[in-house]
Amino acid sequence: MFDSQKEADFYQRFVRDSGYEFDVHPRFVLEKAGTMTAITYKPDFVIYDRNGRILHVYDVKSSLDGRYGADPAAKLRFNLFQRRFKKAVEVVVPRKNDFKMRIFGLSKNVNTRRVTTKGKVQFYDIMQNLDYDPAKFF
Incomplete structure (x- = not known):
């Protein structure tokens, strides 16, 4: 039913x-x-x-950027x-007690600013459940 362990973890x-x-x-x-x-897209989860x-469209990844994140083809589909x-489309990375969420393709960056250990700036939000309105990010 799931394409990866990360998807199964996010679901559970x-x-x-x-x-x-x-x-x-x-x-x-x-x-x-x-x-x-036809060009199609199958998100991992759609929440109503x-x-x-539709309230949320989730695509589960292992990271928000880089090799295990959203590649250019995925970003185009989003x-x-x-x-x-x-x-x-909300790209999510499940963690132990929460998940990191990033929205790609917006005209301006609206997510929280975080700095990685490599000094690279990433933009994402930390969520602990599905009870938030993604429209507030637009």
Whole structure:
């Protein structure tokens, strides 16, 4: 059911008992291509609010940047998804008691500023549950 242990961990700690309805790996068509293959995206989790509207679109990664994070192709899919469905993809990295979350593709950086040990600046927020409104980041 899950593509990685990180996905399974995120599901067990944050999605399963959240009280929200959700889908695992739903398929979205980003661009129909006539005779060509359509461009699609399958986020890891889609969480719905109490009225059945999409609240969160999660893509679980091992890191926010670098080799195990979102590669350029993934960032392009996130951008296309946001343009088509008007919902940002939240890239998450599960940790022991919380998860790091970053939204890619925004016109300005709105996430909290953190500095890594290598002196490289990263932007992300720390979340402890799914009870937040991603619209406040826009």
